[in-house]
Amino acid sequence: MTEETTRTRPGPPPPVVAALPVAERSRAGEVLRTAWQVTVCLVVVGFALSQVVPDFVHRVGVAAFQAWGTVLAAVVLQGVPFLLLGTLVSAAVSALVPDRVLTRLLPRNPVLAVPVAGVAGAVLPGCECASVPVAAGLIRRGVAPAAAFAFLLSAPAINPVVLVATSIAFPGHPEMVAARLLASLGCSVTMGWLWLRLGRPEWLKLPGRAPAARAGGRIDAFLRALQHDFLHAGGFLVLGAAAAATFNILVPPSVLETFAGSPWLAVPLLGALAVLLSICSEADAFVAASFGGFSLTARLTFMVVGPMVDLKLIALQAGTFGRSFAARFCAATFGAAVLASALVGGVLL
DSSP: OOHHHHHHSOOOOOOOOOOOOHHHHHHHHHHHHHHHHHHHHHHHHHHHHHHHHHHHHHHHOHHHHHHHHHHHHHHHHHHHHHHHHHHHHHHHHHHHSOHHHHHHHSOSSHHHHHHHHHHHHHHSOOOHHHHHHHHHHHHHTTOOHHHHHHHHHHTTTSSHHHHHHHHHHSTTOTHHHHHHHHHHHHHHHHHHHHHHHHOOGGGOOOOOOOOOOOSSHHHHHHHHHHHHHHHHHHHHHHHHHHHHHHHHHHSOHHHHHHHHTOHHHHHHHHHHHHHHHOOOTTTHHHHHHTOTTSOHHHHHHHHHHTTTSOHHHHHHHHHHHOHHHHHHHHHHHHHHHHHHHHHHHHHHO
């Protein structure tokens, strides 16, 4: 073998370095960015609390602050198990139950399809965040918008998890469960029929095709939906509990007596408060129960309005169906929910 042949003979190939797939690298980067953002937020919130809390305790008083913490912890600890159960059911429905199941159950007559879709909310429950894309999927599959909107309103309001949570939050008042069921179902069916009678196609921006699901199968979709729904709704539960505790501690009893003693003021006030707090329906009964100075009818209004009209739902509906639709539909739903609560509460409570 000559020296020239030795020099030209190709050497062993370089070792192949296994690279992460693009999707996994993207997911890893997303996790790192999320962890960094959460860390920064915790540091900022911790610093802010260290500056605000001592002054707050000094002004309000140690006893009042302890009462505030007790109310906050009680509402959160009571609500979290039902929140977890509700998000498990909601994630399973959104990931494992196709839209065509409900499509096949609905009558072809829109007038009859509306109450059937409203009752189906108890069979195929979902949280507020999931109900909007499910309703959009139903419309894309040819379901009458009126029936899809009835399902959108009833699914987070009358499912079994919500009703069981209501019975535990109001022990000794089984009529609250029946009142919530009847008022929520009546409001959802009324809004469906109202859209069927007065709705105009130009108000509704029909949703386009849903984006293709990421790879990973139904189990991966279930886990993603569970993580999103629980973390998203859990944050609103804590904020709602803190607002309820603050409301009970800081608002003078004379102000509460002014509103609580007048049903014409208490009912719309708690309805408006439900819109602002945006609490998940699986946990809002425990927040409503903490408003002890208000009548059962006013607290019923809080539980009926919240799952149908709140800030996050207004944003979701505007982004899915258009701002023109959301402005009209949410305003009408708020009025219908308050009226249904007052009527049902006046009879049963």
